[in-house]
Amino acid sequence: TDAHPAQPPTGVGLAGLREAAAGCRACELWEPATQTVFGEGPETARVVFVGEQPGDQEDRAGEPFVGPAGRLLDKALADAAIDRRDAYITNAVKHFRFTPTPKRRIHQSPGAEHLMACRPWLEAEFAVLQPEVVVCLGAVAAKALISPSFRITKERGQLMPWTPPGLRAAELAEPGADGDEPEEEVPAQTWMLATAHPSAVLRTPDDARAAAYDALVADLRVVAGALA
């Protein structure tokens, strides 16, 4: 029988999740894509960045944010004094959705069905990482994780209290209730912040691009402040 579990395994850590996600067939995107692009970063990361879905280069490399948007994100993180090595970077959808054309594969936004199918992986990542801050990069992640009515333009750059959906209620209620120290420290409060997608900065017309980049860095400095 095909080993394509509907739910991510528990208690396997990020490496185990990554391995299981490689065989995910919860939606149809796995078939034309090269591979699953799972999140990347240390299990000790205090901040998690959530993008939309891998792009063409990420699909080929098997790593998130390594193409043009990733290079811009790297620069913005550096300018905001956030070390990418302290961050976990992932996507709301973990396969590249595209329309094939003779010359290139054209990015297509994920549909609600792809976000829903992929959601258990994101929740499993949150459950392992128990981040202090979650940053939504762009409207797709923000609408999926905060609210369908969330408007990046109006509400970006603000830290909001947030409960990760993957954090089990029992862990919050009674950490170490059996008398032992809890295995991992549950943060007192998780914060959420949404900002522009790096690709949106790249698509901004020449005359406004520097300002769009500066606004992204300004939002990331708020994140840096929350981690300080």
Ligand code: URA
């Ligand atoms: N855009 C995203 O949203 N995610 C990536 O990994 C790359 C580009």
